[in-house]
Amino acid sequence: xxxxxxxxxxxxxxxxxxxxxxxxxxxxxxxxxxxxxxxxxxxxxxxxxxxxxxxxxxxxxxxxxxxxxxxxxxxxxxxxxxxxxxxxxxxxxxxxxxxxxxxxxxxxxxxxxxxxxxxxxxxxxxxxxxxxxxxxxxxxxxxxxxxxxxxxxxxxxxx
Amino acid sequence: xxxxxxxxxxxxxxxxxxxxxxxxxxxxxxxxxxxxxxxxxxxxxxxxxxxxxxxxxxxxxxxxxxxxxxxxxxxxxxxxxxxxxxxxxxxxxxxxxxxxxxxxxxxxxxxxxxxxxxxxx
Numbered sequence: 001x002x003x004x005x006x007x008x009x010x011x012x013x014x015x016x017x018x019x020x021x022x023x024x025x026x027x028x029x030x031x032x033x034x035x036x037x038x039x040x041x042x043x044x045x046x047x048x049x050x051x052x053x054x055x056x057x058x059x060x061x062x063x064x065x066x067x068x069x070x071x072x073x074x075x076x077x078x079x080x081x082x083x084x085x086x087x088x089x090x091x092x093x094x095x096x097x098x099x100x101x102x103x104x105x106x107x108x109x110x111x112x113x114x115x116x117x118x119x120x121x122x123x124x125x126x127x128x129x130x131x132x133x134x135x136x137x138x139x140x141x142x143x144x145x146x147x148x149x150x151x152x153x154x155x156x157x158x159x
Numbered sequence: 160x161x162x163x164x165x166x167x168x169x170x171x172x173x174x175x176x177x178x179x180x181x182x183x184x185x186x187x188x189x190x191x192x193x194x195x196x197x198x199x200x201x202x203x204x205x206x207x208x209x210x211x212x213x214x215x216x217x218x219x220x221x222x223x224x225x226x227x228x229x230x231x232x233x234x235x236x237x238x239x240x241x242x243x244x245x246x247x248x249x250x251x252x253x254x255x256x257x258x259x260x261x262x263x264x265x266x267x268x269x270x271x272x273x274x275x276x277x278x279x280x
Binding site: 009010013016017020021031032033034035036037038039040041042043044045048059061063065066070071072074079080082084086092095097098099100101103104105111 | 189190191192193194195197198205206209210212213214215216217218219220221223224227246249250252256258261262264265268269272273274275
């Protein structure tokens with residue numbers, strides 16, 4: 001089954017918690033400040049920051065649609081999301097976004113910023129469902145990026 | 160607004176990617192729960208909270224609509240253009256898509272209950 005398939009809310013929460021705890025135990029993620037709001041009409045919005053070490057944070061916003069069912073057993077699916085990773089005081093590192101419509105960015109995509117270089121931006125469309133990362137995978141990608149560039153990142157923040 | 164998980168929710172506010180644009184007040188949302196609070200609950204408490212979250216989410220949008228509209232309006236004021244103009248400029252490649260613009264689009268989609276069929280994470 002796809003990692004992005006509809007899921008029971010209780011299971012979604014369980015998996016989310018397990019992955020967040022794993023990231024915190026790993027030492028890169030420091031704090032989860034996401035809040036889930038019932039926005040009515042069958043939707044739940046999750047919003048807030050995942051605060052990591054070295055001034056890195058992921059600004060999370062995502063909307064779940066309730067497809068069927070009731071209560072914790074309701075089946076939900078992500079229908080909109082944005083994961084914006086920022087190096088505090090410096091700029092954006094990357095941002096994963098859902099499609100923005102039929103003409104502007106019609107596919108899931110990632111913005112990558114050369115934050116350690118000239119700041120230039122590259123936008124890459126994502127066509128395959130399995131290539132779309134989960135939120136935990138985005139944090140893992142950031143951890144890999146940080147540890148591979150630790151000296152440069154730390155030097156940038158000392159400037 | 161009712162926040163789940165009571166003792167640890169003192170002083171709770173939503174952490175917004177764009178905090179100064181967060182116009183949320185305590186009266187305009189039906190139900191909210193923080194990850195940090197959920198993680199500290201027993202399985203039974205979690206189930207109860209998720210039951211309440213879904214019940215609130217399935218209700219017709221009332222005060223939450225005002226909150227969503229207010230967030231969109233803040234962007235329209237900040238950028239001195241309507242959301243309609245934003246969409247036109249994006250389509251015409253006259254507007255760069257920044258993190259704030261993406262957030263603006265998110266709330267437009269939320270207001271209109273648009274589902275991105277390709278959005279899967």
